Amino acid sequence: MSRSAASRPVLRRLFLRRLFVVVLTALGLVCAGLSSGAGPATAASAFPDTVVPAPVSETANGTTFTLPAGATLTSDDAGTGGYLAGILRASTGYALPLTVGATSPGTIALSLSGAPATVGAEGYQLTVSRTGVLIQAQQAAGLFHGVQTLLQLLPGAVMSPTVQPGPWTVAGGTILDYPRFGYRGAMLDLARHFFTVAQVERYVDELALYKINYLHLHLSDDQGWRIAINSWPNLAVYGGSTEVGGGPGGYWTQADYSAVVAYAASRFMTVVPEIDMPGHTNAALASYAPLNCNGVAPSLYTGTNVGFSSLCVSLPLTYTFVDQVLGELAALTPGPYLHIGGDEASSTSASDYATFIGKVEQIVTAHGKSVMGWHNIADAGTPPAGAQAQFWDTTTSAPNLAAAAANGTKVVMSPANHAYLDMKYNHRTKLGQTWAGLIDVNTAYGWDPGNYLTGVTGSEVAGVEGPLWTETIVTSADIDYMAFPRLPALAELGWSPWSTHSQTAFDARLGAQGPRWKAMGVNYYHSTQISWPAGS
Structure with a gap:
């Protein structure tokens, strides 16, 4: 037998062995594709x-x-x-x-x-x-x-x-x-520290990237009044002259406010202005002595404690004041809501609080707007038709709010222990507070606005909002640091169907935002819960 003839069986076996390996490899790839989503599924x-x-x-x-x-x-x-x-x-x-x-x-x-x-x-x-x-x-x-x-x-x-x-x-x-909820908001507190039109417009641009459609502006508090009111000029000129820590404060003219409203509208965002009352009103009381029950104006305030101030509920001038302030603001605001605050009114008795909120709700309605307030307004009775109450507590039960929701009041969800963007990420975070807990990304993402409060579910929930209080926030870089990456987590809760909710998948998608923020110059917090791409 020739050498070539003798080698044919060996060559045949080698060919068959290689073919077998190729087939097994192909089958393995197919099986892997079927089990892991490779190929078109990937x-x-x-x-x-x-x-x-x-x-x-x-x-x-x-x-x-x-x-x-x-x-x-x-x-x-x-x-x-x-x-x-x-x-x-x-x-x-x-x-x-x-x-x-x-x-x-x-x-x-x-x-x-x-x-x-x-x-x-x-x-x-x-x-x-x-x-x-x-x-x-x-x-x-x-x-x-x-x-x-x-x-x-x-x-x-x-x-x-x-x-x-x-x-x-x-x-x-x-x-x-398309969105899960119609209300997807972010709040910026201008009262504790003042921010310019340019700074707020910058924040609007950042919010718009994540399909936020409501901008809630906290325009007054104990520490400062930030919007000019023609019928009460001292509110801005004097009441707006300070801020937390004793800084220079500042205020917007009505033209400034209108510019922000227009800019937000260009990003399909509706402004919700807030004048907080009957508490959180020291800046107003300091500006006008006749607004005080005793006729004596208190000093301007630069601290951070709450609950010590109150408008004079029994004083007829109080309601003239409220009517004129809200009337001017309503005329400048094309959106449907005026936010009347109503939280932490511990210096107002329960009966006075109910009286006051009831009268102010009528004033808002008379100016052609719908009432929005912190969920405490439900303690004064069911708000008028079209109202929204914003839940901010750290519990999962608010019976008066649930009763109001059953009677038609829509609820905006902002539980402080999940949605407050001024809470620290961890104990090492230099900015922020801790009273509602530490909130890293997974805590901000790990709740369902549509099924969070006992007795408030489904269509009773208007949406979700991320408030950013500014006791410790001074610069745009500070705003960035506290809002990102948590604001996108809240935005997803407001927009995406609950069926898509996955912490693992969200964390991966959130990490992909890092290069975008770097390109934009956003001073975001590099949460250790997220794998950020190298160099971002």
């Missing part, structure tokens, strides 16, 4: 893994879109189109010409037609193909929210104010998205 699951709040649904198509240098942009809404163009031009350096109301779509198209009815007033459908991006919505707010999702699908450097190298790629697929 693309589908990876498509939204950078998006906060989590979308309602998403489907990948296996393609990738790369924004070309010659890309064009069309939009049925000029404001949202201009907003997106401004961000993309700054970071990509591309010209990105914008056409409003174009008959043929651009490389990126924002359309107010073709969206499914399920998206409602704020939802959208985003479709990414190999050749372009289409965002469809029924109203302009939906286009704006869809733009935020698109920006999160792009590399984080897209948020840079200076030109970056790219490439600017987006995974292909379709996202269908």
Whole structure:
């Protein structure tokens, strides 16, 4: 037998062995794909893994879109189109010409037609193909929210104010998205420390990235009055002249306030102004002696204790004062709500409190607005139709609030031990307070606004809000540090369906925000609960 003939069985065995290995390997990959979501399933699951709040649904198509240098942009809404163009031009350096109301779509198209009815007033459908991006919505707010999702699908450097190298790629697929709750808010306290129009507008831009749609401004407290009232000028000039720690304070003119209202509206955010009463009123009482029961004005206050001040409930002038203040504010505020505070009124008797809140609610209604107040207003009886009560306590039971909710009062959820952005992350946090507990990311995320308070569930819950009190907050960097990364956690609770709630998945998506915040110059807290990308 020749040598070549003798080697044929060996070669045959080697070939069969290699073929067997290849087949086993292929079978292993298939099995792995079936069990772990590899292949097309991996693309589908990876498509939204950078998006906060989590979308309602998403489907990948296996393609990738790369924004070309010659890309064009069309939009049925000029404001949202201009907003997106401004961000993309700054970071990509591309010209990105914008056409409003174009008959043929651009490389990126924002359309107010073709969206499914399920998206409602704020939802959208985003479709990414190999050749372009289409965002469809029924109203302009939906286009704006869809733009935020698109920006999160792009590399984080897209948020840079200076030109970056790219490439600017987006995974292909379709996202269908709309909010769980209609009220998704953030509150900023201007009374304890004053913040300028520019500082608040900066915060508005940051909030808008996470589909926040209400900006609650705490405009008065013991330490300062921050909005000019023409009929009571000393409120701002004198009552606004200090802040916690004895700083210079400050106040907004009515034009300043209107500028913030307009800027927020350009980001599809409604302003809710708050004048806190009958407590938290020392700045007002110090400004006008006749507002005091004894006719003597107290000194201005720069401390942080609460509960010592009260408007004079029995004084007719008190209600003239309230009527004129709220009347001027109502005229400046296109949104539906005036927030009357109502918390921590420990210097007001229960009967006086009930009398006062009842009269003030009538004043708000007379000015064509709906009442909003801290949940304590429910202790004065069921608020009027259309009212919202904001829950801030650390318990899970508020019987009077539950009774009011059963009678039609909507509840905004802000439990202090989950939602207060001024609480410390841990005992080493230099800023903030601890009275409601320590709140790191997982605590901020780990509750359900729709099923938190006994007797307040489902449609009785209007939404969720993250208040930021400013006893220790002085700069925009301080605001950033306390709001991020917890504010996006609260935003997801307000927007995303509860079925998407997963701490592990959220933590991964939140980590993906780090490069975006770095590009924007956001001074965020690097929570140890989150794996942040290197360099972010």
